[in-house]
Amino acid sequence: MHTRVLTGITTTGTPHLGNYVGAVRPAVLASKDPNVDAFYFMADYHALIKSDDADRVEASRLKIAATWLAAGLDPNTATFYRQSDIPEVTELMWLLTCVTAKGLLNRAHAYKAAVDRNIENQEDADAGVTAGLYMYPVLMAADILAFNANKVPVGRDQIQHIEMARDIAQRFNHTYGRDFFVMPEAHIEEQVATLPGLDGRKMSKSYDNTIPLFEGGAKGMREAIMKIVTDSRLPGEPKETDDSSLFTIFKAFASPAETAAFAEALRGGLGWGDAKQALFERVEADIGPMRERYEALMAKPDDMEDILLAGAAKARAIAGPLVETLREAVGLRRSSSASKAAAAPAAAPSIAKAKPPRIASFRDTDGSFRFRLFGGDGEELLLSSAFADPKAAGAVRQTLGTLGGANAALEAQGDAVVLSIDGNAVASGALPADEGARAAHVQRVRAALDALAAATAEEAAAKRKV
């Protein structure tokens, strides 16, 4: 079974060594697990809540994207995208907003802290609090639920948000009578070190005690490391490793054997200056090659843009059909199905009724024309090739509408099922990873094409009657 692991990275600020050890490194590692389907995104809509400095938001998006790629995230294995490239997220946010209890949001830690601060300062409780801050948990729920993520790696401060996402999902499922959403689980990496900063407190931008990851080059990193606070023991005196942030940072990069040798040297009287140099060299051995990749990426923002847009297309292929199903479920139906629903007996939940498959056209980000075939349950079955000419896309779309399953040239090719017309591949869809389920899936596509042809014929007949 594949586990969908999803996490968002708020794009404010510049990544530091603590972010790398605490978040980037474990997430990149997890994405390499063949049983994991990783969805990592830049939470740039969330960034707007924290910062109204447009240039800073833009710069941070770029740096963070480059950081994750440089740290070894493979965008072909993982789905790596910007939240703001997925309009379904904000759309879902509204659907969720309408079932979310205001009281639930009143209890969110970040909002409550802002209110408490205001009250302490004898100001109006909501002074300076935007509705964006207030809605933060719903946006985050939409991030997670749009992709039916199973596992959400987060820091402890975010656990409440995952609990809220579950609450909101349950409320939605209950209100609309079906299990639309998978319940996400927060995942806290227990073994991952929280890196101490220069002063021994947790490394954090807000304490101004960070070691930069890539910015400032090797020189900047060395300079920061030289500023790590140590005790005043002189070279030759044995050093404690237990409370030493220098040692803790070393350990976060080194193998157990290297760590033991370093501890031994410190106990044997290694001077702090030499210890800092050793730490710098050990960290640089890992970070140096990444920094080179980072700089190459930062020099070519257009290439990065392409990577992110491809990631968004992958992500939307999942969120799109889900949000489409939800729109139907809440009653935001196209007029044709609305009239059908109105005609149906009131007791029957309209979503339980078998719906015909449908085709939806859209304009791709590169300007080409495409369409998708969705099954009656809203599952995406096929995505057409990209057509430069809308007429060509329309012609193929029309053919598909009347083709019927028996006449369809469908062929499994690798991970995809490919549909050809007159020997040309015109559309393809994902096949289930499970070998055994593949034939059944191709059957489903055929059945959908049959149902589509039947619906097209019915529509044509209805038109003739009018």
Ligand code: TRP
């Ligand atoms: N709020 C998270 C943080 O500050 C970032 C985030 C936004 C996120 N959307 C998410 C994390 C969805 C996990 C899942 O760290």
